[in-house]
Amino acid sequence: MSDILQVQQLRTRFKTDQGKVSVVDGVDFSIRQGETLGVVGESGCGKSMTSLSIMRLLPQNGSTEGKITFEGKDLLSLSEKDMQKIRGNEIAMIFQEPMTSLNPLHTVGRQIEEAVLLHRKVTKEEAKKRAIDMLKAVGMPRPEEIYGEYPHQLSGGMRQRVMIAMAMACDPKLIIADEPTTALDVTIQAQILELMQKLKEQTGTSIMLITHDLGVVAEMCDRVIVMYAGQVVEEAEINQLFESPKHPYTIGLMNSVPELDEEREYLETIPGSVPLAHQMPSGCRFAPRCSKAMPICSEKQPDLLDLGGQKCRCWLYAEVNE
Numbered sequence: 001m002s003d004i005l006q007v008q009q010l011r012t013r014f015k016t017d018q019g020k021v022s023v024v025d026g027v028d029f030s031i032r033q034g035e036t037l038g039v040v041g042e043s044g045c046g047k048s049m050t051s052l053s054i055m056r057l058l059p060q061n062g063s064t065e066g067k068i069t070f071e072g073k074d075l076l077s078l079s080e081k082d083m084q085k086i087r088g089n090e091i092a093m094i095f096q097e098p099m100t101s102l103n104p105l106h107t108v109g110r111q112i113e114e115a116v117l118l119h120r121k122v123t124k125e126e127a128k129k130r131a132i133d134m135l136k137a138v139g140m141p142r143p144e145e146i147y148g149e150y151p152h153q154l155s156g157g158m159r160q161r162v163m164i165a166m167a168m169a170c171d172p173k174l175i176i177a178d179e180p181t182t183a184l185d186v187t188i189q190a191q192i193l194e195l196m197q198k199l200k201e202q203t204g205t206s207i208m209l210i211t212h213d214l215g216v217v218a219e220m221c222d223r224v225i226v227m228y229a230g231q232v233v234e235e236a237e238i239n240q241l242f243e244s245p246k247h248p249y250t251i252g253l254m255n256s257v258p259e260l261d262e263e264r265e266y267l268e269t270i271p272g273s274v275p276l277a278h279q280m281p282s283g284c285r286f287a288p289r290c291s292k293a294m295p296i297c298s299e300k301q302p303d304l305l306d307l308g309g310q311k312c313r314c315w316l317y318a319e320v321n322e
């Protein structure tokens with residue numbers, strides 16, 4: 001399978017009162033055609049900033065270095081005009097809270113229609129038909145009626161379906177979904193994930209799925225990268241990750257997932273919190289929270305080591321490469 005997206009040495013910085021800080025710091029990964037890649041980590045680890053860097057939607061004070069190649073095109077060197085042809089068309093995004101990305105003043109039908117009209121040479125009539133077809137495809141009851149309704153008239157789950165309909169309307173080759181089900185209750189969450197999986201199988205689109213939820217990852221993903229403090233700390237095929245997680249951070253995340261069939265009252269959690277971008281520890285960034293930390297860990301930063309397919313940024317595995 002060939003790569004649809006390649007991210008190389010991505011570095012995203014922000015100008016702040018404390019000076020320039022890196023929120024994404026030398027990130028490498030790729031997404032294969034038709035694959036769902038999970039991007040996992042606590043909030044503040046750079047997952048969303050990575051996706052906004054790919055879409056070139058960073059706030060004004062942000063800047064990006066490195067290389068992002070989408071289907072052979074170098075996204076960081078495209079003009080804004082060419083980027084607009086890709087955004088929402090070849091790469092679409094689905095966000096956590098549809099209320100903030102849907103326009104409250106326009107009907108949902110009109111919003112899907114506009115996405116189609118922006119990128120396709122079709123008549124208004126054809127765009128309307130596409131909008132209704134998409135509402136059907138995402139399992140909306142009474143699609144013709146929903147077409148004329150406003151976002152506030154719909155439930156959270158239905159709004160998320162509208163977002164998916166909008167994202168899929170132009171047949172994107174890649175969908176970046178940032179915590180798409182986090183705001184929904186568990187039953188609706190399962191329905192939305194099932195819908196995304198079904199649409200992916202029908203269309204062959206690739207998905208970059210950002211989540212802090214390893215249950216969602218197990219359900220949806222083919223491969224996973226784990227991010228910590230702006231860096232990739234582990235990369236693995238889904239089975240490898242769950243059978244033999246390597247990085248102490250990944251292992252910590254796994255231990256804090258409640259077993260579905262077990263009522264565990266106390267979940268183990270990782271002590272401490274993700275360091276702030278302007279207060280990165282020297283050496284391994286996870287060292288202040290790591291129960292396996294050794295003297296070298298706070299002195300020198302470990303590289304992302306290739307352990308034979310699975311990759312891990314940790315001194316515990318350094319001898320493997322020597």
Ligand code: SF4
Pocket residue numbers: 247248249284285286287288290291292293294297302313314315316
């Ligand atoms: Fe823990 Fe050291 Fe590995 Fe960092 S390098 S995760 S501190 S053992």
Ligand code: MG
Pocket residue numbers: 043044047048178
């Ligand atoms: Mg986020």
